[in-house]
Amino acid sequence: MLKLKDVSFTYVCQSGYIAEDRGPVSNVTGTSETAKSAQSGTADISENSESGTGGRILNSFNLNLKKGEFVLLTGASGCGKTTVLRLINGLIPRYYPGKVEGCIEINGEDISGRELYEISRSVGTVFQNPRSQFFNVDTTSEMAFACENQGLDPKEILKRISVTAGKFNIEKLLNRNLFKLSGGEKQKIACAATDVTGTEVILLDEPSANLDHDASLDLRRLMEKWKSEGKTIVVSEHRLAYLWGLPDRLVIMKNGIIDRVMEKNELDTVTPEILASMGLRTNVMENPVNMDLPDIAEADTSISLRNFSFRYHNGIFRKSKYSRNFGYDDVRIALNRITAVTGANGIGKTTFLNCLCGLEDNCRGVVEYDCIKLDSRERRKKFFMVMQDVNHQLFSESVWEELMLCFTGRNISDAEKDRTASEVLKKLDLYEYRDRHPMSLSGGQKQRVAIACALCSDRDFLLFDEPTSGLDQSHMLSVSALLKSLRDAGKTIVVVTHDSELIRCCCDRKIVLKRL
Amino acid sequence: MLTVDRSFGFLDPRTKLLLLVTLPTFLLGGAGGEYLKPFCMGFSVLPFVLLFISRNYLPAVSGFLVFMLMQFAGMIIPRDAGGLVHNVFLILYEVLCLLLPCGIMAAFIMRTTTVGEFIAAMEKLKVPQFITIPFSVMFRFFPTIMEEYRSIGRAMKMRGITPGKVGIAGFIEYRIVPVMMSVVIIANELSAAALTKGLGGKIKRTCIHRLGFGFADFLLIALCVTALLLFVLSLFDVRLW
Incomplete structure (x- = not known):
């Protein structure tokens, strides 16, 4: 075959x-x-x-x-x-x-x-990144896309789409805007689009990189269906x-x-x-939501999030039917600990971090730290988030300049700046790369540059959004070691993740976000 | 049997394309001048109506209110007060007034046209693929660019990068360069994905969206064609009134 x-x-x-x-x-x-x-x-x-x-x-x-x-x-x-x-x-x-x-x-x-178009008739591919594998804006068009390119009769295509939708149980996702779907839903559509084409060979390139526990089990079910239909499948996966x-x-x-x-x-x-x-990840599935970690211990000093809520608005256009809102009365985050934040895809974990960081305007509620109330503006000076796509937060032409940017507007002497920056870079094994362009570094190095920025701008709280998505065993372990060393240096760390291995390796506390 | 949601785009993409050309011709280009003023007024209101019919009630109504307010303001602003600032303001106001309907029209078209419909329409108009495909990618790219732009804005806010600290030029640079970076990466991956789905092959594409002119299409096409015809005739000094 x-x-x-x-x-x-x-x-x-x-x-x-x-x-x-x-x-x-x-x-x-x-x-x-x-x-x-x-x-x-x-x-x-x-x-x-x-x-x-x-x-x-x-x-x-x-x-x-x-x-x-x-x-x-x-x-x-x-x-x-x-x-x-x-x-x-x-x-x-x-x-x-x-x-x-x-x-x-x-x-x-x-x-x-x-x-390529000839090969595409017998080989279908599901890619890793949902943001760059869809050519269309709505789900039904995306599912029809490959068949349209093959010049099939529209009636036949629509028939195939409804068969696939029934088989994968995704009727609810038809005729929806792809940009409003969660990561798990997007990956289902990607699989469905491949299924509609009916290719005999199906390739999947790290399809679970952005999926949570339940969504990856859903993905497994789709693959089981393909296997029972006799499709030839090659999956690349960590x-x-x-x-x-x-x-x-x-x-x-x-x-x-x-x-x-x-x-x-x-x-x-x-x-x-x-x-x-052999340097591979575990084969035992574990749901981070059920992992046995306390959300807070008696002895912990903590910050409190009171009446924390967020409403998702959609610009001047019609408010989305599928908007994600959340609200929490009282969440406590232990100081000087690593807290894992988990929850299903699309529950608003990233939004939660954005709110905590003071980056969302529609966020209500207060964060109390040492009996002091911090509003969004003050939080922006205390919290630092390492984003899932670190490319978004590196701006300068060299690593060194990137760090110098952290000092702008603060009253520090040049010598002091140099000393702090060199120290931080050495600690993060980045000193030899200080003249390199941040974009020319590997993913892990970029992540560390972002952390270096956090350290240089003297933030106490470090937030991480999926720091290990798509990482292999050894890289996952080095992220975990880094988080531990940051904790030991006195930082409070919040990690949004669905990587149960990472949680097992380094997290002390766990918060589960639930749908309202 | 699955049906494709027709309310999503009740106009044929070709009609929309015609509107997209006609509107700026009259509103921004000022074709016909005083003579075709009634048409201009119709064209100014049209985008709001279309937006309303396509169930985007909130932007349609609020946009229309803004537009009416601006019209009203236009009546009370003194035209001959003189002075540079006043003139600059007046010019800005005029441009905005004319630009708003065109912008709303573009937004309407972007929101109600699917990529598949657009490609199919372009094929019916016998436009070659090397023009169609880049334009079709645009439909998908606006939301992507917006997402990236927002995310980068957040990162800047967190880093405390403000125009005050790094200067306006620096601020724009910090905002635009990462957007370009990620857009290039996404475009690259997107092209790869589209190619594995057989885009750009030698086979004639089909489209699940039924194209065809309905009553609304004929009405709007008639409107556009009449306006354009009257304009062309007026160039040869043939006027009806």
Whole structure:
């Protein structure tokens, strides 16, 4: 059905970070010699431990899928998972240029001479980021889009959409504005759009990166349906837990080659410890909402949020029917602790942080700190949020300038500024990057630059919005270590997250947001 | 059987396109002058009516009130008081008065046209794909840019970056550059996603939205065509009144 034979890929560098936000280019060189190959009767995935090909992202990659097979690709960031998917859906080399060797076959046909629109008839892709995979503004058009491009009869397309909507139980989401859906709903629409096309091969590139516990289980259900229909599925993913039990094969990649292949029978006996030893995330699903952490302990000193509420207005245009409002009478956040904030997708976690930070005008209520009431303006001076998309909060041309920006308007001598900034940079392992442009750094480094800004502007409260979405095990652990060290330095930390592993690793307290 | 919500766009995209060309011609271009003044007044009110019919009651009514207030203000502002400030103010006022209906019209079109309808309409008008596709992306991009812009505004507020601290030029730079950055990244990913869905192939596209002219379309087209015709005739000194 789907066959990649001795496929190698060498990236032709485009203009840097624009092509790849968190891509494989920077951290992959060469191949590992210690790779183990695995082979079995029906499936044959093997790898060639040819070494010393610098700059190659993928090296002699072999993958052979029969119809109806489900393969899960995993491995550290930058190991080449996404590259494999792009090779199969044809974006490499047709959209992302580079040198491809070897042969890729779908249904026994070599796709090398095919145009993208021809490949799109047999391969459908669900991408990671919901904000950049929809071409339309409303859901129904998006679901029809691929079929319209194939020139199918509109009646047939509408029939297919209603079949898919019934199958996935998403009738409620039809004819809605995509920009008003939650992350989980958007990802359902992305899957539904692929389903309407009816392609035999379905690729999913980290589809759960922005999903909470329940939404990822919903995603699993959709994949189960596809599996039972005999679709051939390849998923690239860090979070293994929600998928566990579905894949027929787990392919662990490392530096552009296959490090290890585990078959179904082997997968059944794997424990989280074995996975952790291979640098992978756990396979045990845990709902952050049910995790056993107190929201506040007796001994804690805390800040109180009283009559905290927010109403979602929609500019001058009609107020949205699906507006998200929330209100809390009394929430306490423990000082000098790491508090996890969880809750379903679309419940308003980010809005909650924005309100706490004093960034929302429609927010009512007071925050009490040491018996002093803080209004929005005062909160803006005490709280700092590391946003989910850190690109939004870095403005300067170098890391150093970025930090100097934190001092503007404050009465500090230049020597003092230099000293503080150098100290903070050294603490966060950023000192050697102080002259680099923030946008040329990796995702984790950008995150640390934002934290450095918070430290330089002397904020006591650090808020994090999904700091580990789409991160592999080792990066998740380093975020967790960083949070702990910030706590130990006396900061109060609030983390919005649905990453139960992160909560397990570092959080002391937990607040669950609920729908009113 | 699934139906596509027709109330979403009760006009054919081609009619909207014609309106989008006609309105500025008369309101901003001042075609026809005093002679076609009645048409101008009609065109000024039209966007509010359309917005109202398409169930955007609040912006329609409030927009109309603002518009009427401005008209009323126009009657009481002395025209010949002289002075530079007064003149500048007067010019600004006139431009705003004329711009408002055009802006509302554009907003109406953006809100009620789906990307699919737009592409289908352009194909019926035999516009080549290399023009249609970039324009169709625009529909989707306005909300995206707004989202990014808001998010960056929040980040600046949090960092305490205000025009007072970094200067107006710096403020604009800090606001615009990150927006451009993320828009470029999104555009890149978006194109990739659209290509894997077969956009830009050699096959003739279909569209689930039924295109076709209804009564409202004929009415508006007649209005636009009449106005344009009268204008062209008036250029040759043929006038009805």
